[in-house]
Amino acid sequence: SQTIHQWPATLVQPVGSPLSLECTVEGTSNPNLYWYRQAAGRGLQLLFYSVGIGQISSEVPQNLSASRPQDRQFILSSKKLLLSDSGFYLCACTGTGESSPLHFGNGTRLTVT
Amino acid sequence: GQNIDQPTEMTATEGAIVQINCTYQTSGFNGLFWYQQHAGEAPTFLSYNVLDGLEEKGRFSSFLSRSKGYSYLLLKELQMKDSASYLCAVRDSNYQLIWGAGTKLIIKP
Numbered sequence: 001s002q003t004i005h006q007w008p009a010t011l012v013q014p015v016g017s018p019l020s021l022e023c024t025v026e027g028t029s030n031p032n033l034y035w036y037r038q039a040a041g042r043g044l045q046l047l048f049y050s051v052g053i054g055q056i057s058s059e060v061p062q063n064l065s066a067s068r069p070q071d072r073q074f075i076l077s078s079k080k081l082l083l084s085d086s087g088f089y090l091c092a093c094t095g096t097g098e099s100s101p102l103h104f105g106n107g108t109r110l111t112v113t
Numbered sequence: 114g115q116n117i118d119q120p121t122e123m124t125a126t127e128g129a130i131v132q133i134n135c136t137y138q139t140s141g142f143n144g145l146f147w148y149q150q151h152a153g154e155a156p157t158f159l160s161y162n163v164l165d166g167l168e169e170k171g172r173f174s175s176f177l178s179r180s181k182g183y184s185y186l187l188l189k190e191l192q193m194k195d196s197a198s199y200l201c202a203v204r205d206s207n208y209q210l211i212w213g214a215g216t217k218l219i220i221k222p
Binding site (some may be wrong): 099 | 161212
């Protein structure tokens with residue numbers, strides 16, 4: 001089964017600063033990869049997903065971007081953070097098979113001050 | 114549009130049984146998932162239903178009726194550690210997951 005490594009666990013950044021969150025996956029090849037955000041007390045919001053190297057689909061227009069430089073690496077970035085970017089960021093992947101569920105990394109709690 | 118409805122919050126007693134309902138309206142259907150999320154942690158996968166009926170996994174069971182657009186998660190012999198949010202998600206015709214906002218379950222001694 002796959003293992004998802006996501007770091008850092010917590011991050012406090014000032015408004016206007018850049019952001020880079022990294023996620024790597026072990027135990028599977030060519031996974032579908034996802035970035036989600038969860039605001040406090042809210043549901044999961046899909047930000048980006050990728051079905052392969054260099055292939056990124058954006059679900060929500062915003063000041064965030066994503067890249068997939070390697071098969072099992074997914075990076076979430078921002079050039080200038082906004083207060084509204086605060087939240088719990090989760091990297092996730094699916095394995096092969098139609099019934100394969102989404103598995104999540106441990107998440108990064110981002111606070112923009 | 115696509116929509117998934119779950120109760121916002123439920124309260125139950127330790128040792129009892131609780132049923133968390135989920136109704137959905139989506140563009141196509143390719144399976145329904147239930148996840149558990151403890152406060153401050155990532156969601157963890159509980160169950161998957163794609164055919165009508167009941168799937169049982171220990172103390173947890175999940176039921177699906179595709180014709181009614183309805184599912185429930187049944188938790189038996191509740192323990193304090195079951196206090197968490199429970200998320201319902203449906204995979205649509207494009208194989209994208211549509212998420213409910215989650216049900217916060219509070220277990221009282």
